[in-house]
Amino acid sequence: MGLEAALWRAVAFYRGASLVYAAALIVKNFGEYAHPLGGWAVLAVMVVWTLCATYAFSDARRRGWPLLAADLAVAAGCLLATAWVETPANIADGRPTLPVSWVAAAVLAWAVAGGKRTGVTAALLLGGVSVLVHLAAGTPGTAGPATFNGIVLLFLAGLVVGHVVKLALDAEARLARAVELEAATRERERLARRIHDSVLQVLALVQRRGQEAGGEAAELGRLAGEQEAALRALIGAAGEAGVPGRDSGGGNAQGAGAGDGHAEDADADLRPLLNGHASPAVTVSTPATPVRLPVPAAREVGAAVAAALDNVRRHCPGGTRAWVLLEDDGAGDVIVSVRDDGPGMPRGRLAEAAAAGRLGVAQSIQGRIRDLGGTVSIVSAPGQGTEIEMTVPAGPREW
Template identity: 60%
Template structure:
């Protein structure tokens, strides 16, 4: 198990649980000492060992709380101090009693280094520590017997069991981290794909159409533009790359909107500035496009309003390019108690069933990314209603 890097978040609670166990086991050993020390071969020695155990409990708890100290020097010292306290029982406790199963001075406290080794290195390291401590226990009791085997067996089970749990926790943390990085990379890829669709892909498609119309050298230019468009579409719609491959790309949406932008506002605007969505939608007003909006400002965080307006722009572009000649569009902006809704309705040719899924598979991202992707990242919903020959209505809703 690799060590030396940042300790996974799920490993920290295991070390804290070890500290609690060590303190509780020390208390139990002290209670037994109070009850039994008069029967010891050398009673004062028992109090000395309890003092050593208490001091080491404090030192080890503070040391294990610092991830950089959880290495071999501390693990070895922990095992050595605990073994020494256990071996001291041979000269302090009544030797005859130890041979028939009488409690040693440390009692359950001897399992502390076994658990520490298991957390730090998994099942194998925990088993090794348990075997070493069991050897010390055998020396104290002059060998194993049915009466004295319980302690070593329980230590071995604890070392293997805790080591297995620790390894599962660390592996789960690693898998979760990889999943989070992959999701962030996928979201960033989708954001870049939207920008490419809104600019580069549409320009290449326009060059291809115009070149074919003009003919001659322009037709060759249009053909090349068409090839580049197909290649770029395949690139932005292919499987998401590993997170490391895009780690150096543009800042993710989370950093731009959720964690504060360069201007200080959590939405990337100056001081969390809010803008009137009506003004951004006015930019889409043109021949054949009618906009209806409330008389009062519809205020949204600057970044949210910009993404909303971009999604509306993509929907209007779809009307212009796909609804058919002479198609008209109507934009309706509504401010509702739970959010803001923009409806884009046209009287064009409509969308055949399955056409949107087919377009997404072909790398045409107008609806999939430029519209749905943007609104999804804002926590909103997109509803597309279309009947061939009767027009299309796209409803965008973003919650407050």
């Protein structure tokens, strides 16, 4: 995971920075050591292990307990070597151990790998080694505040870092799950729009024409109506359960051809796409200059407009007129409005339709524009027609 890799990089940085500090103290004090060559030997071990540990911990496959145990053993050995390299008098005076804060890198590694319990365990082990330094040097009574302050700092480092790492990894996992669920929901909504634009509309048409024709066609229409209701219920149940839908490749029946022949990251002029809806009953008004959107956005806007006009044809009396207006407000937004002079809708009608699984507005229009980062405004009243205003950003988006 990305966060875990960043944590291990932070441990590697701390290991290197604390090595520089320990090396500076060894260079400064080696003339006062009981065994100066021993000080250089300990420094050499620290340098070699810093390089080896940095490389080893960089790969998640090697971050097992053997490596962690070796890291702690090297840190404990360098710490214990202080009793041999330093003079008892310097140890009694409270001079820092040879590796000083470098040993805390092993505690941090245990905390990152296993959480606060393992971090605290490593800190207690190294704290015990710090006490052994005084015992081995023959100065047990001089293990005063400085020694215990170091042990407490190791303990706090293992506890706090381990706890924070656990919280951070849990938060990253929850975020990944939320992103996955959002992607699944968006995919399901796209599938629902495709189904509404194709299968459900065909089934509704067969039902209506079958009832009009009568006879055997009426039975066919009845079966089509049952299948339409079952499919709507299935889509609704998938939405409540958060089941992702997968588009099997059947394109959108309305507006799927927008931008054909263009790369997905190219722009398309929205005017020709909307002008294709012009008819004796539909008046389309567009600016004299191109109104450009990314090709995927143009396709979705075109499909939303097609769905709005299809609702006019399906739910309004014959002879109802519709007007499509395209505007570029010059401030980064493209506005498309679809207005009709039909009977309008009573208050609450859209909510009832969405609850019944009728997705013409909820998904084919509002869902598409919402996925583009835009907004939809619907104004309707009985006897006053309906106006749907769709506003989408003209800037590029990730697809």
